[in-house]
Amino acid sequence: MNLAASLDHPIFKRIGAVADRLNLKTYVVGGYVRDLLLKRPSKDIDFVCVGSGIGLAQEVARTLGPDVHVAIFKNFGTAQVRFENLELEFVGARKESYRSDSRKPIVEDGTLDDDQKRRDFTMNALAISLNHEDFGELIDPFGGQEDMRKKMIRTPLDPAITFSDDPLRMMRAVRFAAQLGYDIEADTFQALSTQAGRLKIVSQERITDELNKIIASPTPSYGFKLLFHSGLLVQFFPELVALHGVEYVGNRAHKDNFFHTLQVLDNVAKESNDLWLRWAAILHDIAKPATKRYDKDHGWTFHGHEDRGARMTPGIFKRLKLPMNEHMLFVQNLVRLHLRPIPLAKEVTDSAVRRLLFDAGDAIDALMTLCRADITSKNLEKVNRFLKNFDLVEQKIAEVEQKDHIRNFQPPVTGDQIMVMFNLPPGRIIGDIKEQIKEAILEGEIRNDKEEAMALLLKIAAEKGLVRTDDAVREQPNP
Structure with a gap:
């Protein structure tokens, strides 16, 4: 040719x-x-x-x-x-x-x-x-041409030798399969399993580079299933493998959180190419094995898995040699917040929306994408009902943000201004006053507006016995 x-x-x-x-x-x-x-x-x-x-x-x-x-x-x-x-x-x-x-x-x-x-x-x-x-x-x-026609990944020589010689090739086999939508030829896939332990001689940076390419592929769950069934995934990501399995008490079971996670990942991938949003999908339920409990009245529960998962995130990022910077903080925040919009789908209040906007900041849109992706029920009526409720939540978020400007909230009165106005040194009282003003804004008692915040500040100061004068300010004892 x-x-x-x-x-x-x-x-x-x-x-x-x-x-x-x-x-x-x-x-x-x-x-x-x-x-x-x-x-x-x-x-x-x-x-x-x-x-x-x-x-x-x-x-x-x-x-x-x-x-x-x-x-x-x-x-x-x-x-x-x-x-x-x-x-x-x-x-x-x-x-x-x-x-x-x-x-x-x-x-x-x-x-x-x-x-x-x-x-x-x-x-x-x-x-x-x-x-x-x-x-x-x-x-x-x-x-090679014929293998490409068949959409097949195959090694030129004995795959056991090919992978033993350079174990990173095992990750590359999965990566190419995920990127191209190819199958891995039977003997080649069998060699992934027999040689999986050899991956330990490859640097974590190189493994993670291939892993990120799998995550960035059109349907990342395919690559993760290949990693899981070949025994490669457990070599470097045991926390994710620990999500696999279903436990029963009588006839009451929880869902397989490994395959649920992969479905959430695919759902996110349909909406966004953001690698770090995809990582948030991977880690959003990572603490479920550690928080799994059975209660005879409520069945299987995973209380606090969002907070525990957020605490686990830095350690996983560090071990996998992922960046310990704003990307990690973004993923950690989404893991921590991923359950917060769910109650709002039942009852949307301005106060709850303000607090969500305050905590999520610029990540609010990514958080809502993750929450929508997290609806994986086989009951289509239930899925559609939740999605319609989330439409209402997002509409309310837009309305509250336009009115109150809570996203990336900056206090309308700063600590320095409070210290100058009342001649105060740095201390707990400054933080207490700022917290009261912030809470008043989030509860809707005042607008996120400097004039209204200043009026509230003077009221708080009077309650605390702080007096402002034109030329000097002193703290007065309470009568």
């Missing part, structure tokens, strides 16, 4: 011409070829030559112009060239062997065949020649 017509960017013939001049057999390989066949755009292009990849990169950069820089990674035998909006990576063909206690290979020079054998999956082992004599010729020794 010849793909010369598809290699329409001039960079390919320019690199082919340099390769001919250096007498190097050179190929574009891997993900770019796969995406070319899938008709997916790609700006990262990998090149393999039988010889020095670094030397080829340096000569290519020289011909592209004086401002084109080569980044050389001698330890890996690779070089990168950025040109226009492309990132070009060059490497010499090589073969690899591994020790059982490390994923760092022993690398030797090799042939194109050696290089293709070391690749993770047949669809990533495709190569296209760039030399003039056979420009555009597709080299597919392992049936």
